């Protein structure tokens with residue numbers, strides 16, 4: 434999987450992804466990162482990439498030309514055009530199904546805006562998807578691009594050590610994960626749930642399923658609507674007060 438990022442802060446992108454799981458995936462060549470500095474494509478003698486908004490108003494607007502040239506340095510004329518994701522609070526909200534869908538692409542281009550915005554004409558010309566990471570406003574698209582690259586990378590085969598670990602986690606089946614425990618068995622007077630020490634695998638699995646259901650019911654009841662639940666799950670949820678109408 435190849436991630437291209439068009440940005441004014443390529444170091445932020447590289448530094449943010451060079452560590453931990455994504456850092457190892459980059460080292461192993463399972464993913465690759467091409468952070469392109471839009472400023473390198475300015476033709477202005479002072480390397481300007483922004484200008485005052487037509488019609489007046491506060492702030493500056495990123496000019497279309499350097500972005501277009503940066504884009505053209507990745508995508509040649511006539512070749513196949515990878516999806517271009519523009520990071521904006523006006524986009525569709527990124528979620529796990531979107532991460533899964535994007536993980537099926539061979540190549541993705543992220544466009545990170547700054548200042549008050551980006552000239553509309555370059556967006557019309559190259560952007561295929563408008564994506565937000567949530568309902569709050571950030572100063573630029575770099576953090577959203579890194580969030581998305583992280584979420585997509587962990588779905589690329591080989592990136593996580595354990596083959597199944599991507600599958601059995603929060604949001605798999607739209608349920609939150611059960612709690613985890615490790616040594617010591619007693620910490621600040623708090624004991625590890627006894628069933629986990631029992632070695633009884635069937636009981637452990639049942640306990641984990643119930644904890645997962647309880648947690649989802651308590652913290653994210655909205656997710657239960659989309660969860661795949663069997664009769665036993667529903668009976669347990671009912672005992673907690675969940676009323677599926």
Ligand code: 6GU
Nearest residue numbers: 520521565566571573577
């Ligand atoms: Cl994708 N970009 C920016 N600039 N702000 C955001 C966002 C994206 N998602 C939420 N806020």
